[in-house]
Amino acid sequence: MSLAVGQAVAEGISSNQEQPQPKLSVENLMISYENHKSGETTEAVHNVSLDIKPGEFVTIVGLSGCGKSSFLNAVAGLLKASGGTIRIDGKPVQRPGPDRAVVFQKASLLPWRTTLKNITYGLEIMGIPKREAVERARKYIKMAKLEDYENFYPSALSGGMQQRVNLARALACEPQVLLMDEPFSALDAITREGLQNELLLLWELTKKTVLMVTHQIDEAVLLSDRVIVFSPRPAVIVKEIRIDLPRPRTPEVKQNPYFDQLTQRVWSAINKSAGKRVNQDYEI
Numbered sequence: 001m002s003l004a005v006g007q008a009v010a011e012g013i014s015s016n017q018e019q020p021q022p023k024l025s026v027e028n029l030m031i032s033y034e035n036h037k038s039g040e041t042t043e044a045v046h047n048v049s050l051d052i053k054p055g056e057f058v059t060i061v062g063l064s065g066c067g068k069s070s071f072l073n074a075v076a077g078l079l080k081a082s083g084g085t086i087r088i089d090g091k092p093v094q095r096p097g098p099d100r101a102v103v104f105q106k107a108s109l110l111p112w113r114t115t116l117k118n119i120t121y122g123l124e125i126m127g128i129p130k131r132e133a134v135e136r137a138r139k140y141i142k143m144a145k146l147e148d149y150e151n152f153y154p155s156a157l158s159g160g161m162q163q164r165v166n167l168a169r170a171l172a173c174e175p176q177v178l179l180m181d182e183p184f185s186a187l188d189a190i191t192r193e194g195l196q197n198e199l200l201l202l203w204e205l206t207k208k209t210v211l212m213v214t215h216q217i218d219e220a221v222l223l224s225d226r227v228i229v230f231s232p233r234p235a236v237i238v239k240e241i242r243i244d245l246p247r248p249r250t251p252e253v254k255q256n257p258y259f260d261q262l263t264q265r266v267w268s269a270i271n272k273s274a275g276k277r278v279n280q281d282y283e284i
């Protein structure tokens with residue numbers, strides 16, 4: 001092995017393509033649900049492989065019930081796959097771990113803890129000493145512009161604000177990969193747009209590797225580097241669309257005609273996989 005190749009391997013760069021090692025690598029993932037009463041099997045995900053580079057923001061879209069959440073839950077380690085492998089930095093993962101943080105639709109903050117204490121809670125569980133946990137929590141509170149709400153209990157925060165705390169809480173764990181399952185879908189349109197902008201800013205600051213599931217195609221295009229379109233169940237990847245809109249992005253990018261072209265490309269892949277024209281407001 002030449003010195004140059006040896007260095008490349010040591011730096012996690014594959015010798016033939018000069019690509020960094022993927023942060024998240026999913027290979028031939030299979031997910032099935034067994035109904036023990038009826039003996040029936042529901043195949044949700046069929047042989048899906050997906051690599052995500054360090055710092056890449058990837059979103060999965062597809063028809064309702066196609067297997068998006070199943071895929072994300074398997075990556076989170078919350079659901080046992082029936083086959084295939086999931087690796088973070090090359091290491092296989094099978095259960096939840098501090099290398100992954102998950103943000104769900106519902107913020108599920110602890111109602112008896114303030115914003116600050118909701119964020120330090122996870123850090124304390126990770127064994128981080130109290131002083132350091134508070135310091136780290138404050139760093140992310142500042143990033144999420146929540147300083148004025150540090151001592152508020154969840155009941156005194158709006159839904160959008162609670163989801164911002166939830167996001168700050170997940171980022172404060174400094175995971176290798178941030179997983180998000182429809183994080184803004186329970187919010188009204190205006191709040192959702194505000195949070196999308198917030199997420200763009202937070203992503204610029206942290207450059208996290210993100211895997212997100214959403215029903216909102218414009219949200220997927222606005223936030224992502226790549227949009228993955230799943231087929232109806234069992235999910236296979238029918239299309240990958242690179243979103244080469246310039247970064248840093250702001251919601252104004254939606255005015256760019258190219259934004260519409262990309263959005264239409266995603267819709268057309270969904271329609272093609274569904275074998276019909278999907279009603280863009282109601283069916284996904």
Ligand SMILES: Nc1ncnc2c1ncn2[C@@H]1O[C@H](COP(=O)(O)OP(=O)(O)OP(=O)(O)O)[C@@H](O)[C@H]1O
Nearest residue numbers: 033034042044063064065066067068069070071233
């Ligand atoms: N615990 C379960 N037991 C049996 N079947 C399940 C279970 N969870 C999900 N499924 C089925 O697996 C398929 C994929 O579900 P999944 O929730 O992954 O889809 P999804 O694309 O995330 O859907 P949505 O967009 O509506 O949230 C569906 O047919 C669903 O009914």
